[in-house]
Amino acid sequence: MPSHFPESFHPLLRDWFIERYGHPTPVQAAAWPRIAAGEHVLASAPTGTGKTLTAFLDALSRFANGSLDPDRLSVLYVSPLKALNEDVRLNLIEPAKELSAYFAARGERFPRIRVATRSGDTTQAERRRALSDPPSILCTTPESLSILLASKGGLGLLSGIRLVVLDEIHALMGTRRGALLACSVGRLALMCGEFQRVALSATVNPFEAAARFVGARRLVRKADGVASWEERPVAIVAPPTDKRYELSVLWPAVPLVAPSPFDDGGVRDGVASRYAAIVGDLAARLAEERGVIAFTDSRRRAERLAAMLNEAVGEGTAWAHHGSLSRDVRRAVERRLKEGSLPCVVATSSLELGIDVGSVGLVALAGTPSRADQALQRLGRSGHRVGQTSRGLVYPFHGLDLLQAAAIAEAVAAADVDPVKAASAPLDVLAQVLLSMALFEPRKLDELFDELRSFAPYVDLDRDEYDAVVGMLSGRYAGTRVKELAARVYLDTENGIIRAREGAAMLLYSSGGAIPDRGYYSMRLAGGGARIGELDEEFVFERRVGNSFNFGAQAWRIVAIGDESVEVVPLDRDADFMPFWKAEKASRGISVADRMLGLCESFFREPAGFGVRLRDELGFSDEAADTLVSFLARQVRSQGGALLPTAHSVSIEMHRDPDRRPDSTAVFIHTLRGLSVNEPFGLALAACMGERLGATVDRLSNDDSIFLLMPLSDREEVRAVVRDAIDEIGDSSRLASLLRAGLEDSGAFGAAFRENAGRALLLPKAGFSRRTPLWITRLRAKRLFERVRGYPDFPVVKESWRSVLQERYDMPRLSNLCAGLADGHVAAAFFSSIVPSPFGDSSGWAETNRYLYEGDQMHAAPSAYAVGKQSDSGAQSVGDRAIENALQDSLLRPTIPASVMATYGRRARREEPGWNPETPDALADWVDERVLIPLDEWAALLSACPGELALAASAALDTESSSSGGHSGILSRLRTMRLPGARIEAVARRERIAELERDPQSAVAPWLSSCGPVSLDRLGSIFGLEHDDAARLCRSLEESGEAVFDERGFGQGQGPAVCSRDGLEALLRMTRRAARPSIKPRPAGSLAGFLALVQKVGQVGQVG
Structure with a gap:
């Protein structure tokens, strides 16, 4: 027997694998002996190296030799995507069928292994079948696993788990979904006893932190009942890899067409839209490649590129693929791409993870990814098979996107992935987990606390914070007269016992989980037909019956807009609009930001050799290299030769436009350090300047720059105010106070509070399959905040501060930047402009956009209740606004x-x-x-x-x-x-x-x-x-x-x-x-008589 197969593997299974796949991949050969020995394992290897069979082949062998019972649920697989669950189910059914035939041909029986999925898409019939006839392997998501643990049937189904496989662990580890998953796995261990844990990832970093997250701790009680905890050892399997990436950065020539208006896709080009150039180049490549996936960062851009490719090449050439398309549409797109009948798919992150779409010849990145792990995941979709090279093209949209492409090319070559930090003791998730753990029997608070501290996210849980969450659940804050703070549990303070109140289970079923609710509308085929996808609330509000729009490579006309859904019919012509979906944008990764700063310094120090390096080392085409060199050279000229943004400098542009803003100055602070630094930096500066000037200083931030609109026109006065503010926030205590002052009324804090309150079950959803409008959720969150903001220990307020300051913002990097600017270790290069500099022009489009978190601002004390005046009230339907008007005015009621x-x-x-x-x-x-x-x-x-x-x-x-x-x-x-x-x-x-x-x-x-x-x-x-x-x-x-x-x-x-x-x-x-008018349906047998009556053929009495 070859050494890379454990002795415990069934001999026929070993033979089948060799005949079917040949030799194991390095990760398989390294992981199987450890998995077979019963160790917990974290396996990391590039996409396409057989990680699914790495995790499951030992389990298949154990089913074959009888150590696992195929007639009960023994193996649980959890991934972040419902589609990935279905994909893994199919990829397990195929080898199980092959093994069954292989064993039978050799006179042996391979057991019947059933694989099922459980997610929000699973029908009630399938759920009942899983309870009455359990599958051998269940594929699920963090949310569905949490719901299973909140039902007695689910607890019974899960009681025999022996192996848990956690896929794409990097995508969950640093999120609230990951915290919920870790708690569910920990609860399973308390219920079932110890089982094996195997985690998989292509890009996780650092391994040690991920291993601690996967293993968590085992609760051990001594004879006297005192609790102690032991870390579960997790073996890290990350063999060296020869995976090759071939990345090219292109800047195709633009056709001579009229310039496009601004949109989500980027910045106005001097002569024509970059979209046309990208589509023209990509269209030419489709004839040469078998299967192309074009990745982009927004659903709107995906829809637009797909529509333009179909216009350029022919209908049916490309389909969009994103999370707002229905499951059936996405599966159809995936199937056609895998079969080879669909030349191109334009996708967001919905195809980023390991969904099997067959052989993809080329990956195109329309717009540069902002993180190295994202780029590696996307590039890995091509050359997916073992030993193949992953080929990718990057199509930047503007100059700073080109600079980011150079940084991404460096990071991909070095596999430089940002470290992921697991969420630490999130109190919003804690409320949900506590309620679920107290559902079926009274629980002692001390024992619950000990159990929670065995879960990875709550190893360092503070007892006071735990008690505050218990108090919130038991109605401690009910005196605020807000019904959302009604008690969810009974608390016996004398005996230290809690138990869930009536309705808690239904609350968990309808409102549990960790994914924020955006209040999307369902999009359905008219006449009660199939669900096609979902639409953003604000997009729907701006539409009317009769409008048309493109969606999923098809044009549709709206025939009805209801409270829950939009009914549409297909069109055979071009549409009027492209849908948009407002969502939070993740900050640029640290490694990419640092590399962009390094590239700017490299160009500034040695511009002559910069273009050569781009071509020879970073895969830039001649046009792309020349364009980036020209872009940076123009920026240096705009700055009068001053330093570009580097690790030791920032550029501060004072731009005056006497025609548009004669009494004000736009200040761009170009840092390139990412939104996680720029947003809090801008908040603190705006708050400080506002205090000094006695006026509001408007601000916007993105990954590249901070935009401040100052009510001053004198250049020297502007420079002095900015310099003084920078010096002032160099003091860490002053930075903290200004940031807190600016943050509490900001949309970022408002969004964090709304999402955290939703996860803590304080903003219950309308019910199963019912839409809760986002504007209503925002309003309820504002009301709730106004009532609880005076309680410094209120868990959701505390968690909102923590989630913004410790998770959304990179406070250590911000503090270092501010201190460096104040003491001179980081230079502030001021310069003036009448025409925006290239960096300012690339960032200035954001000034015309609405704020990302519009409607989540918390500065609404008495007027928060006048909903018609809310900044996001535009998201209401006509009926909703009529109701709000009626609430305000009795004459309209x-x-x-x-x-x-x-x-x-x-x-x-x-x-x-x-x-x-x-x-x-x-x-x-x-x-x-x-x-x-x-x-x-x-x-x-x-x-x-x-x-x-x-x-x-x-x-x-x-x-x-x-x-x-x-x-x-x-x-x-x-x-x-x-x-x-x-x-x-x-x-x-x-x-x-x-x-x-x-x-x-x-x-x-x-x-x-x-x-x-x-x-x-x-x-x-x-x-x-x-x-x-x-x-x-x-x-x-x-x-x-x-x-x-x-x-x-x-x-x-x-x-x-x-x-x-x-x-x-x-x-x-x-x-x-x-x-509303209603029509009582008549039986079908009455139709003939009715038609006769209408046509004056029969008598009235003949109609049933």
Whole structure:
């Protein structure tokens, strides 16, 4: 037996592999002995070196020799992409079939190995089948694994796991999705006992940190119950590789056509669009290559390039491939590319990872990737087979993109990948994990804390932060009168025990996971047809019925726009628009930024040899090299010979345009250090200058530069203010305070808070398969922040600061830059321009764009509730805006039908079957949430509850009855009471009575949130308020955005009334739905009679 096959491998499996593949690849030969020995393994090798069989072949052998039972789930595979799961499933089914035939031909039986997938695309029938007839191998995603752990059926399915394969670990390790995955794997180990872990990656760095992330720690309890932890050893398998990359940087000549307007694709070229040049060159190559993937960084650009290629070469030549296309469309594109019937696919990162699309002859990069690992992943899609060379072309869009291409060429040649840092104790994910761990039984807080510290992300979890998250989940901040902060768990402080409240599991199913919700619309074929993809909310708002647009290499016309979806029909002509999707752009990688700075210094020091190096060492064509040399030379001339941006210098351009901005100066600070440095640098500078000038200094940042618009026209004065601000933020404490001041009201912090609050389950989604508009999520996040910003220990606020300052921003590099500029170790090269310099021209397009995080700014205290005035209210549909207008103005408010009002009121008070509490805990919880329940509403509530529960609750209110059967523990805490001056008795928890009597007005807002409109008279009767006092209180609640006060009583004829804002919005939506015309379908058998009637052939009575 050859030495690279472990002795434990089944002999026939070894023979099959040799006949099928020949010799193992280096990573297979190095990893298999360790995997067969039961070690945890991190295997790293380039794309196309057989990592899938590296991970799975030992498992197939164990199935063959009987050490793994094929009739129960033994192997779990987790990847970041649903499409990759399906791809791996197919790539495992094929060798399993071959092995079955191979064994049978030799008189032996290979077991029936079933491979299934579980993701958001999996049907209910497939999910039920997996529970009743478990697969041998399950392929899933981090989110689906988390949901499986939140159901008893899922826990049972996963109970026999012996091997977990974590694919593309580099794509998850530094993210919240990775933190959620690590917790799920850790929980599996606590539940199933120890199992083997195998992680795979083509570009992970550093290996040691990744190994610690994969292995995590094993919880060990001593005899006295004290916890200790042991790190699981993980073997690192990363053999030397001879993988070759052939990268060329091209700058094809532009055709003489009219210049294109600005768009997401880049900067205006002097004579024509770079798009036309790139498409012309790429189109010529399609005839010579079998299978081309063109990668680009935005979905809009992918759609545009695909459309232009089809126009240039012929329809059907190219298809776009990105995450907003439906699963079926993406799979069809992948299949056609693999079969060779589709010449070209223009993709975003959706094809970046290891999805099998067959033999790809060439990869084109339309626009330079900003990170080396991304470039290596994309280039690795060509020459995917063992021993093949990966060939790629880079088509930069502008001068700075050319400079970045040179840096990428250097980084690819050196395999210089940025280190990935795992998220450390993210509190938003912690809330979700804690709730899931307490779903099915009461859990001791100390034991949970010990278990969490065995999970890789929470090794250093602070106990105070843990307790703060427990407090948030148990309702510690419910006094803020925000319903999102209602308790999710019961907390027994005396015994240190928590357990999930009713509805927690459904909350996890509908709103769990770590991917932020963008509120996309579904795009569907008209007439209830198939889902084609998804569209950005703002793009949909700007469209009207009848508009057309290109999507997935097909033109479509909009025929209907609903609350959840846009219905379209195909067109046989060109479209009017290209869709756009607003999304966050990742910062330029450190290695690429440093290399760009080094290249600038190299050019500045020795311009004569720079072009030769580009051609000979970095794969630049003559045109590309000449263009970059000319670009940098023009920048040096614009700067008057001053230093270009280098590791020891930045360029500061003061640009005045007397015609457009006679009283202001645009300042460009060219650093090239990436958005992770430039964005906080710009925030701090703008805040500092704003203080000095007493005026707002607008700013924008990108990977290359910071743009500041200063209300000054004198050049020397501008220079002095900028220099003084730079000197001031050289002090680290001053930098921190200015950054914090500028950040809290920024869109970056607002987006971080919204996303973190969503992951912490504080902004639940609308429900399964229902769209929550992004503008509503933003508004709810702003309201929530206004309520909790005064709590310095509030976990989501704390986590938002941390996620921005420690994950989004590179604070060490920023601090070093600011200190260097202040003490002179980094030179600030000032220069003036009337015409923007080449660097300024390449960055200046951003000034005309809307802010990336528009709508997430947090500076909205009282006006945050006037939604019609929000900067991102443009994303609302016409119906949404009508509702918002109605909320603001009673004269615009439609009359709410009494039936709608009654239905909503019963449901809000849970007096309707299906909405009622069903357990003693749920009933006590509901009393607590409502604060108090008037006796007449209490009777209606009990009439909807199960009989036994209603009897027990009634008995519990009899203070002479010390026992209420099995329910006495929780229901015995209920009491009847009457507030001072009130005329109506109510039921409340005894623990809250003293607080209610002391300050009854503070309870009005949370009480209103769980009922419909209430007349002023009834409100006063319940809370003991005089009419004028009640009116003043209601107007105060209206000003704060918590309620709506209507002198006309919402059209019910009962005098002035008040309703919670959310309640009135729900009523208006119900009214809108009730007013929609509906048609009752008739049975198909009636059609003939109906046609006869319409054509006056039959009699009326003949129609069924």
